[in-house]
Amino acid sequence: MEQDFVTAQRTAAMAPDSYDVYDQCFHNLDIVWYWRAIQPIETSRIQIWDEMSDLARSVGRGASGRELGDAPATRLYVQPDATLSANPTGQISMLPTVHNFDSFAINVGKVSLDVDRDVTSWSELLNTRWHGRVALVDEPAIGAFDLTMALVAAGRMQVRDLGNMTVAEIEEMYHHAVDLVNSGHLAPFWRRASEPVERFANGELSISSIWSPSVVAMKARGLSVRQASPTEGYRAWHGGLCLAKHLEDHRLDMAYAWFNWFLDGWAGACMARQGYYMSAPDRVRGFLDPEEWDYWYEGKPAARDLPDPEDHLAIRAGEVRSGGSYRARSKHIAVWNSTMDEHNFLVRRWNEIIALAAGRRVRRRAS
Known part of the structure; x- marks a missing residue:
């Protein structure tokens, strides 16, 4: 079910039995993890974990020279004492997926x-x-x-x-x-x-x-x-998927299957057509036309009219994405x-x- 940020966060923390997968942002983890509403994700069950962008997997440097706010990596990895930190382990709190740089x-x-x-x-x-x-x-x-x-x-x-x-x-x-x-x-x-x-x-x-x-x-x-x-700099955010604490056996297997499909490219291409990025960009590229990839990820002028996710004309030929390429925008973060x-x-x-x-x-x- 679709909910606004505040309502979704409240539901996730207080009613974890009402959902299987929680789709939100890393800055919400402090609350849902504190309430033990979600369970750790095994990176060994994420088929393309090694292909994932470093933007979420490691702490970088923002526009100010240091990374401010809830950078995803700071609460990505589950430690032996069940705390979250940037120290890599085989378990993560949230699977990094969709992200962007807002203003x-x-x-x-x-x-x-x-x-x-x-x-x-x-x-x-x-x-x-x-x-x-x-x-x-x-x-x-x-x-x-x-x-x-x-x-x-x-x-x-x-x-x-x-x-x-x-x-x-x-x-x-x-x-x-x-x-x-x-x-x-x-x-x-x-x-x-x-x-x-x-x-x-x-x-x-x-x-x-x-x-x-x-x-x-x-x-x-x-x-x-x-x-x-x-x-x-931009105000950045990074979304992700979490496993509800009650999942086990077949339902847990289904959730992992959903995670792996979500990263495989088709979903990321849909997200790209509305301006979002995916944490496995190389997979996304195979589901976008070259002109779409060049506009959304490379920051080049649109070589032709481009569609939104519902195939309506959205980007006119010649337009250039604000802020340029994915690489340029990702290096211009003021705060997460x-x-x-x-x-x-x-x-x-x-x-x-x-x-x-x-x-x-x-x-x-x-x-």
Whole structure:
């Protein structure tokens, strides 16, 4: 069943008997692993484990010179004492699959703006030219980073460790958010990828936190939307598949069969057509036309019109993917989506921000 981030995480942690496979992100592991809702995965049963990208299997260096946030490798390997770390073992907590490098998108059809040339920073989210038409994603382990990176880039606050903010830093971010909501700069937030598509289409939004499927969907609808490539770097995330704790015998075998099929290329090609990457890219290449591979993974101009996963025209000939190639984008990470030490405090403050924005929207409609 499809659920938003928050609901899926709650279901995974509190109702592990209700599912067999959990499809989420590495930054959610701290919660579901803590509750022992999932069981270790044997890498010996993953047929192409040795072909997997190093992006998730080892700790690298981000745009800042060090990797901030919940880099997948830091909680990938299951240790003998059942803790998670980057020390390789024969068991993993989550099978690395789909991933991407996110920022924000701008509807350039409404303004005379070259996003690649004129929009160089996360601080653009705070630019007064977008007043009232700015939205963030409603997920504290994601949206809080977008806002904090914008505030830091604009010189409005400083943080010691972007991936693990202190109570005082979260509190400072919260007060900035309250001001931005009360002033009308921030529009109500969104949870599902379809929401910004509709809100860009009807003119409610001009700039927003964005996920790649939303960008592709808007392009398919003829909207002139461009994702920014901030100099500070992307907010990266890495998805994966987990085994529910109750799986055993035949049902466990079926889950492993699903894992191996998912990595074999066809699923990755579907994901590529909506802007996502797969952790076994060489397998994906065999299921994409050369022109698709060149656009989505190599960052080359589209040699012809390209389809979305439902075979609708999405990418026009001559377009170049924002940020360039997979290699270039993967080396430009500012922070990984994270569950901070002070996550509970962040969630409480974040929910207050969301409630404030929602309340303001209701009052505006009533008036």
